[in-house]
Amino acid sequence: MRAKLNFLTAFASALAMWLTLSAALSLMAPLMASLDLDAIKDLPPGEEYRQLSLLMLVAGGTRPELTAFVEAAGQNTQIPVLELDDYQKPLARIVDQDSMLLGAAQMFRFARQHEQDIKLILTQIAVANPILISMVDVNVLAEEAIVIRNAIADSIEYSELEKTDRTQAELATFRIQTVRLRNLMEYNIFRRDLAAITDEAIVDLGGRLDAYQRMFDEEIGDSMMEQRISAAESMNTQTDKRFEERARARTNELLLMLILMESQVD
Amino acid sequence: MNSKVSKLSLFVRLILAAAIVMPLLSGCAGTATGKDTSVLRKDDSIVVEDVSRSTADALVVIRYPAIIDVEAERVFYHAYGATAIGGQVPIEVQIRKDTDRIAQSVIAKSNYFAMSLFYELRRRLPENTVLLSPHMIVLNEQDEVTSRPILATEEIPSVLTVDFNVYSYPDTSKIMDAPPLTFGDIVTPLFVVHSNRWLRPATHGLLLSSQPLVGAAWQQSLDQAQAQFDSRLKTFPDDYQRPLDFLTFVRDGKRPRADLPLKSVGGSRRDVIAVESYPIEKIRMDGEMIAGLPDSYAIDPFIEYFVKGAAARVVNSLNRADHDRATFFARQHALARFDPELANAFLARATSESVRARLQLAEALIEAERKFLSAQSMSVYDGTFVGDYGQKMRKMIAAEYRMLEERRRLARLQNITTALAVAALAGSVYGAASSTATAAAIGNLTGVMVIGAGWAIHKSIKTSRSSAKITENFMAQMAPALDRQINVQMEWLESKEQITALGFAEFRNKTLTLYQSRVRSITDRNIGQCDFFHPDFESTGKWYGGCSAGVANGRGYGLIRDEFGDTLEFVGLSADGRASGTGAMIVWNSAQTGARYFEGEFRQGKPHGVVLLEEPGKRPRIREFRAGADVGSANPEMLQRMSF
Numbered sequence: 001m002r003a004k005l006n007f008l009t010a011f012a013s014a015l016a017m018w019l020t021l022s023a024a025l026s027l028m029a030p031l032m033a034s035l036d037l038d039a040i041k042d043l044p045p046g047e048e049y050r051q052l053s054l055l056m057l058v059a060g061g062t063r064p065e066l067t068a069f070v071e072a073a074g075q076n077t078q079i080p081v082l083e084l085d086d087y088q089k090p091l092a093r094i095v096d097q098d099s100m101l102l103g104a105a106q107m108f109r110f111a112r113q114h115e116q117d118i119k120l121i122l123t124q125i126a127v128a129n130p131i132l133i134s135m136v137d138v139n140v141l142a143e144e145a146i147v148i149r150n151a152i153a154d155s156i157e158y159s160e161l162e163k164t165d166r167t168q169a170e171l172a173t174f175r176i177q178t179v180r181l182r183n184l185m186e187y188n189i190f191r192r193d194l195a196a197i198t199d200e201a202i203v204d205l206g207g208r209l210d211a212y213q214r215m216f217d218e219e220i221g222d223s224m225m226e227q228r229i230s231a232a233e234s235m236n237t238q239t240d241k242r243f244e245e246r247a248r249a250r251t252n253e254l255l256l257m258l259i260l261m262e263s264q265v266d
Numbered sequence: 267m268n269s270k271v272s273k274l275s276l277f278v279r280l281i282l283a284a285a286i287v288m289p290l291l292s293g294c295a296g297t298a299t300g301k302d303t304s305v306l307r308k309d310d311s312i313v314v315e316d317v318s319r320s321t322a323d324a325l326v327v328i329r330y331p332a333i334i335d336v337e338a339e340r341v342f343y344h345a346y347g348a349t350a351i352g353g354q355v356p357i358e359v360q361i362r363k364d365t366d367r368i369a370q371s372v373i374a375k376s377n378y379f380a381m382s383l384f385y386e387l388r389r390r391l392p393e394n395t396v397l398l399s400p401h402m403i404v405l406n407e408q409d410e411v412t413s414r415p416i417l418a419t420e421e422i423p424s425v426l427t428v429d430f431n432v433y434s435y436p437d438t439s440k441i442m443d444a445p446p447l448t449f450g451d452i453v454t455p456l457f458v459v460h461s462n463r464w465l466r467p468a469t470h471g472l473l474l475s476s477q478p479l480v481g482a483a484w485q486q487s488l489d490q491a492q493a494q495f496d497s498r499l500k501t502f503p504d505d506y507q508r509p510l511d512f513l514t515f516v517r518d519g520k521r522p523r524a525d526l527p528l529k530s531v532g533g534s535r536r537d538v539i540a541v542e543s544y545p546i547e548k549i550r551m552d553g554e555m556i557a558g559l560p561d562s563y564a565i566d567p568f569i570e571y572f573v574k575g576a577a578a579r580v581v582n583s584l585n586r587a588d589h590d591r592a593t594f595f596a597r598q599h600a601l602a603r604f605d606p607e608l609a610n611a612f613l614a615r616a617t618s619e620s621v622r623a624r625l626q627l628a629e630a631l632i633e634a635e636r637k638f639l640s641a642q643s644m645s646v647y648d649g650t651f652v653g654d655y656g657q658k659m660r661k662m663i664a665a666e667y668r669m670l671e672e673r674r675r676l677a678r679l680q681n682i683t684t685a686l687a688v689a690a691l692a693g694s695v696y697g698a699a700s701s702t703a704t705a706a707a708i709g710n711l712t713g714v715m716v717i718g719a720g721w722a723i724h725k726s727i728k729t730s731r732s733s734a735k736i737t738e739n740f741m742a743q744m745a746p747a748l749d750r751q752i753n754v755q756m757e758w759l760e761s762k763e764q765i766t767a768l769g770f771a772e773f774r775n776k777t778l779t780l781y782q783s784r785v786r787s788i789t790d791r792n793i794g795q796c797d798f799f800h801p802d803f804e805s806t807g808k809w810y811g812g813c814s815a816g817v818a819n820g821r822g823y824g825l826i827r828d829e830f831g832d833t834l835e836f837v838g839l840s841a842d843g844r845a846s847g848t849g850a851m852i853v854w855n856s857a858q859t860g861a862r863y864f865e866g867e868f869r870q871g872k873p874h875g876v877v878l879l880e881e882p883g884k885r886p887r888i889r890e891f892r893a894g895a896d897v898g899s900a901n902p903e904m905l906q907r908m909s910f
C-alpha cells in the first residue's frame with residue numbers, strides 16, 4: 001500500500017484556509033503523479049485524520065459511471081499553476097471546469113481504490129488519539145465537503161460533454177447525497193441541542209421531585225402504621241385467648257363423658 | 267368370632283380415622299398454600315435482540331393501577347365485589363366494608379409489585395426502553411369505572427405493552443379457600459401482554475392474557491384496532507386510549523368467548539397463532555424473606571417467584587416479534603401528534619431524502635421524549651419502591667404475612683384437632699360395644715390424644731371461627747393505615763403528575779420549538795390521498811401514498827370498510843387503485859374471530875404468488891396463491907417479505 005496522496009497536503013491546506021474547492025481541485029491534478037498514503041502520515045494525527053475524512057466525504061457515494069464521465073470531461077485541461085497564496089484570491093476561484101473535473105475524477109478513483117486502507121488508517125488514528133479525535137468537529141468537515149461536492153456537481157452540469165440519461169441520473173444521485181450530507185450535518189446539530197434540552201429537563205424535573213419527596217418523607221410519620229399493625233396483631237391474640245377457657249371446660253366435660261361411657265360397659 | 271369381628275371393625279375404623287386424619291394433617295385443607303414457582307419459566311440466559319430500524323421506540327410499557335379518583339371509589343368497589351374471579355360473592359358480602367378494603371389493597375399492592383416487574387425488565391433490556399404507565403381509576407362519561415394514564419408514556423411507540431396487577435378475592439371469609447387471593451406471602455398476579463394489531467393480526471395484537479381477563483383483553487384489542495382503523499379511514503386524530511384491561515374486566519364482568527384462539531403458556535403449540543392463556547396462580551413467596559421485608563427495599567421475593575419468569579416471557583416475545591411491524595402504526599400515530607404532514611408521508615412510506623431527513627429529526631424528538639419519560643419512570647420507581655411509600659408497603663405486607671402465619675397456625679390446629687376429635691369419637695363409639703376393644707383402641711391412641719379429644723372438638727369449632735375473623739380483623743384494623751397509605755400515594759402521584767406534567771409540557775414545548783425551527787419542507791409531490799379499491803369490497807377505500815388519476819398507484823397504505831363492518835388494510839405497492847406488488851394485507855370478517863394476514867405478492871388486489879398466511883389458531887404457512895385462491899404449498903425462499 002504505497003498509494004499516492006501527497007496532493008492532499010496542499011489540498012487540505014487550501015481548505016483550511018477556506019478556499020473554494022474549485023481552486024483546490026485544480027491544484028490536485030498535477031500533484032497526483034507523486035502521491036502516496038505514507039506521505040500524509042508525516043502530518044500531525046489530527047490533520048491527517050481531517051484530510052482523509054474530508055476525502056471520503058467528498059468522494060462518498062460516487063459510482064464508476066460518474067467518475068468515468070468526470071474524467072472524460074477533464075481530459076483536455078490546461079492546468080493552471082497556482083501559488084498557495086493565490087487560493088485566497090478571488091481570481092483563483094476562476095479556473096477552467098475541465099481541470100477541476102479531472103482533479104475530481106482522480107480523487108474519486110483514489111478514494112474508491114483505497115477505501116479500506118483509508119478507513120483502517122482513520123480507525124488507527126482514532127484508537128491511538130481518542131481525545132484528539134473526539135475534539136474533531138465533523139460538521140466543519142461536512143461543511144467543507146458540501147462546498148466541494150457542489151462545486152464538482154456544478155462543473156459536471158456545465159460541462160459541454162454530452163450527458164446521457166445515465167449520467168444525468170448519476171449526477172442527480174450525487175446531488176441528493178450532498179443534500180443528505182447537509183441533512184446529516186443539521187441532524188447532528190439538532191441532536192446536540194435536543195440532548196441539551198433533554199438533560200436539562202431531566203435534571204430540573206429530578207430536582208423538583210426530589211424536593212417533593214423529601215417534603216413527603218418528613219411529613220408522613222410511621223406511627224399510624226405501627227399502631228395499626230400492632231392493633232391488628234393484638235386483636236388476633238385476644239380472639240385466640242377468649243376461647244381458651246371455654247374450650248378447656250368443654251374438654252373436661254368430654255373427658256368425663258368418655259370415662260362415664262367406659263364405666264357403663266363394664 | 268365375635269372378637270375377630272370386633273377387631274376387624276376396630277381396624278376398619280382406625281383405617282377410616284387415619285384416612286380422615288392424614289389428609290388434614292398433611293394438607294391443611296382450606297388453607298391456600300400457593301405455588302412456589304410460576305408456569306412462566308425463569309431464564310436469565312435469554313438476551314433481547316433489538317434489530318429494529320427505529321431508535322425512538324420503547325420495548326416495553328408497563329401499565330398498572332396506581333391510584334383511584336375519589337369519585338370513582340364507590341363504583342369501583344361495587345364492581346370489584348360483583349365480578350369476583352374464582353367464585354360468586356354474596357351480595358351481603360359485596361356491600362361489606364372489608365370488601366372495599368380488599369379492593370383498595372389491590373390498587374396499593376399492584377402499584378407496589380409493578381415496580382418489581384419494572385426493575386427486572388429494566389435490568390434485562392437496553393437503557394431507557396422500559397417505561398412505566400401508572401393509571402388512575404376514574405369514571406367515564408357513563409359513570410362507569412375505567413382508567414386513564416397519568417404520564418405521557420403511552421404516546422411513545424412500544425413493541426409490547428404489559429398490563430399488570432395483583433388480585434385478591436373480595437370475600438375475606440373465603441380468602442384462604444380455593445379462589446385466588448393476594449395475601450401476605452401469596453400473590454396472585456394478573457398479566458396481559460399486547461401489541462399493535464399489525465404484529466399479530468390474527469389475535470388483534472393480543473399475545474398473552476391471564477385466563478379470566480382474556481375476554482376483556484380480546485375485546486379491548488379489537489376496540490383499539492377498530493378505533494385506529496376509523497381514525498385513518500375518516501382522517502381524524504386517533505384519540506383512543508385503551509383503559510387497563512383489568513378495569514374493563516371489572517366494569518363489564520366476564521366475557522366468556524368459546525371461540526377465541528387460545529393456547530397454554532409454554533405449551534407444545536408454541537408456533538400456533540393464538541393467545542397464550544396464563545392460568546390463575548397463587549404464588550407463594552419465601553416466608554422468611556417476607557418477614558424481613560421492612561428491613562430493606564433490596565429484599566424482593568416477588569422477583570424470584572414470579573417476575574423473573576414473566577420477564578423471560580416478555581423477552582421471548584420481544585425476540586420473536588418483528589419490531590418494525592409492531593411499531594409502524596404507533597410511530598405514525600406519534601408523528602401525527604406534532605407533524606401531520608410527515609405522518610402522512612411516513613404512512614405512504616415515502617423514501618425521498620426530504621422525508622428521510624425530517625423523519626430522522628422527528629424520531630430524535632420521540633427518542634428524547636422516551637428518555638425523559640424513562641427518567642420519570644425511574645423517579646416513580648424510586649418514590650414507590652425505594653422511598654417512604656415502599657417502606658410502608660413492605661411493613662404492611664410483612665404484617666399481613668404474620669397474620670397469615672397466624673391463620674395457618676390456627677388452620678393447622680383446626681385440622682389436627684378435628685382429626686383427633688374424629689379419631690377419639692371413633693374410639694368412643696367402638697368402646698360402647700366392647701370394653702376390650704375400647705381399651706385396645708384407646709391403647710393405640712396416645713394418652714395425649716385422648717385427653718385432647720374433647721379439646722379438639724371445641725378447638726375445631728373455635729379455630730374455624732377465629733381464623734375467618736383474622737382476615738376481617740386485619741383489614742378492619744389496617745383500614746385507616748391503608749386509607750392513609752392510598753391517600754398519601756394519591757397526593758404523591760397527583761403532585762407528581764402535576765410536577766411531571768408541567769415538566770413534560772415545558773420539555774415538549776422546548777423540543778417542538780427546536781424541531782419546528784429546524785425542519786425543512788417535504789419535497790415529495792407524489793404523496794397524497796386518493797381512492798383505494800378491492801374486488802371483494804363494493805365500497806371505496808382510502809389510500810395514503812402515491813396516486814395517479816385519483817387512485818392508488820405506487821407505495822402507500824390503503825384501507826376499506828364495507829357496509830357489514832368487514833375491513834381490509836394494505837401496506838405496500840399498488841397499481842390502478844388496487845394492491846399490486848409486494849405488500850402486507852389484513853382482512854377481517856366481522857362475523858369471525860380474529861383476522862387473516864397475508865404478506866408477499868399481490869395482483870389486482872388479491873394475493874397472487876408466494877404468500878405468508880397467518881390465521882387464528884393455526885401455524886403460519888407459506889402458500890402459493892393465484893388470484894386470491896390458495897393453490898398449494900410454496901417454497902419459503904421465494905417469499906418476498908414486506909419491509910415496514
